[in-house]
Amino acid sequence: TVLTMGASAQVGIQAGYSSSKVVDSDVTLNGFHVGPTAEMTIQGPISLQYALLYNYLTKTSEASLLGQSIKSTTIAHKLDLPVRLAASFPMSNGLGLFIFGGPNFNYALSQKTNTTTSGLVEATVEGDNMYNDEMTDGKKRYSPFDLQLGVGAGIKYKTISLKASYDWGMLDRDNTDNGVWKNNDLKVSLGYNF
Numbered sequence: 001t002v003l004t005m006g007a008s009a010q011v012g013i014q015a016g017y018s019s020s021k022v023v024d025s026d027v028t029l030n031g032f033h034v035g036p037t038a039e040m041t042i043q044g045p046i047s048l049q050y051a052l053l054y055n056y057l058t059k060t061s062e063a064s065l066l067g068q069s070i071k072s073t074t075i076a077h078k079l080d081l082p083v084r085l086a087a088s089f090p091m092s093n094g095l096g097l098f099i100f101g102g103p104n105f106n107y108a109l110s111q112k113t114n115t116t117t118s119g120l121v122e123a124t125v126e127g128d129n130m131y132n133d134e135m136t137d138g139k140k141r142y143s144p145f146d147l148q149l150g151v152g153a154g155i156k157y158k159t160i161s162l163k164a165s166y167d168w169g170m171l172d173r174d175n176t177d178n179g180v181w182k183n184n185d186l187k188v189s190l191g192y193n194f
Contacts (some may be wrong), residue, residue: 010040019056076108085101148169
C-alpha cells in the first residue's frame with residue numbers, strides 16, 4: 001500500500017519585534033526580525049511551519065565616572081530557522097486561531113560592543129566580534145550555534161497573521177569551564193501569505 005498525503009504549501013513573509021535575554025542576568029537585546037516563511041499542510045488542521053529569519057538586536061547603556069560619560073552600544077546579527085508543528089482552529093469568515101511548537105535553530109553571525117567616552121577625554125573604541133574570541137587552547141570562547149525549544153500562538157485573518165512565540169535556549173554557549181550562557185528569545189510577528 002502507498003500512503004499519500006494531500007500536502008499543500010503556502011509561502012509568505014514575516015516581520016516584527018525580537019527580544020533576546022541572557023538567562024540569569026539583566027542583559028536583554030531588543031530589535032527586529034524579517035524573513036521568508038512557508039507552511040505545509042500535513043493533514044486536516046495540522047501543518048508544518050518553517051522560516052528563515054534575520055534578527056537585528058541592540059542594547060545601549062550609559063554610565064558616568066569622574067566627569068566622564070561612557071556609552072556602550074551592543075549590536076548583534078543572528079539567523080533563526082524555526083521548525084514548528086502547528087494546529088489551526090478555524091472560526092468564521094476567514095478568521096482562525098493557531099498554536100505551534102517545536103525547535104528553533106539559531107546561528108549568531110556577529111555581536112560587537114562599541115564604547116564611546118566623552119568629557120575630559122574623547123574616545124571611541126570599536127569592539128571585536130565576540131564569536132572570534134579564542135581561549136589559550138585555541139578553542140572559541142563562545143559558540144555561535146544555539147538550539148532552542150519554543151511555543152507560540154496566533155490569530156489569522158485570510159492571508160494576514162499576528163503571532164507571538166517564546167523560545168528557551170537549550171545549549172550553554174560559553175565554552176569556558178565556569179561560565180554559563182543561555183539565551184531565551186521572544187518574538188511578536190506580523191505575517192503575510194502570498
